[in-house]
Amino acid sequence: MRARRCASAHFRHNDPESLRSVLRMARANIDRAVVVLEGHHSMDGTVGRLPEIASFAREFDCAVMVDEAHSLGVFVADGRGVREHFGLPGDAVDIWMGTLSKALGSCGGFVAGDADLIDAMKAAAPGVAMLSGGPAPSTIGAALALAILHMEPQRLTRLWPNTDFFRGLLVERDLDLGVSEGTPEQLRSTADELAEAVRVAEALLAIDGIG
Structure with missing residues (x-):
């Protein structure tokens, strides 16, 4: 079976109304859609307007993915990122992702979502889920910086x-x-x-x- 192509569309930087306009014009012609944004925009120094963007994405039946690469280890008292910054529940978006290579000074990254989504991702990406080598002890030790942020x-x-x-x-x-x-x-x-x-x-x- 041939893989189906994915189309992409862009909205103005950190502009929920622009997203809404794009979705209003394009969503009816797309089977499934996901809105992707950064929690903390690395090239602009701005904080993603996550509550509004997620709300408009839900209005048009879109999934939402947030990249916490630059907000993890930065926002709120113990560095838990933009979700805690806005006081949002874990299921406010569908996919939370990030890296351990910024504030935590380690390597690798993470993807978080509900159990069904993670199981599907493991099945769809066996090269990542099954064939990747285990992290080195030093890498695991560095990632424990998340606990240090909580304690200090x-x-x-x-x-x-x-x-x-x-x-x-x-x-x-x-x-x-x-x-x-x-x-x-x-x-x-x-x-x-x-x-x-x-x-x-x-x-x-x-x-x-x-x-």
Whole structure:
């Protein structure tokens, strides 16, 4: 049996009304649909408007998948991510995914959902579920950083003053941070990428006499 092709459509960045317009025009011609977004947008420094986007996705009978790669280990007191940030139940979306390679400093990742979904994914992706090698003990040990965040919330308490301090230094040096919302991800968009990257690097190295 030939695999059926998947189509993709895009909505404006972090714009629930744009998503609703796209779904209103396209959803009737699609058998199944999933809306995918980041919990914390790594290239923009913005927080995904998850409650509104998920609500509009449900309105048009779409599944929802959230990538927690950059929000895990960052939001709420013990780093549990954007779901806890918005106070949402686990079943607010269908698929939660993320990586252990950012805040936790390990390797690998995770996919979470209800039991039927996970069983289906194991059956549909046997190369991942059955043929992957086990993680090294050091990788498992690093992933335990999630427990450390829970036991030592002062680590996250320090994160936000450090973020505010760093952001202030960037603003003082006339670096336009665009739509960044003061989260640890700081956006710097440039037109002349190479020349501006050099200027930004020099400005950062000059902070507090570094470099």
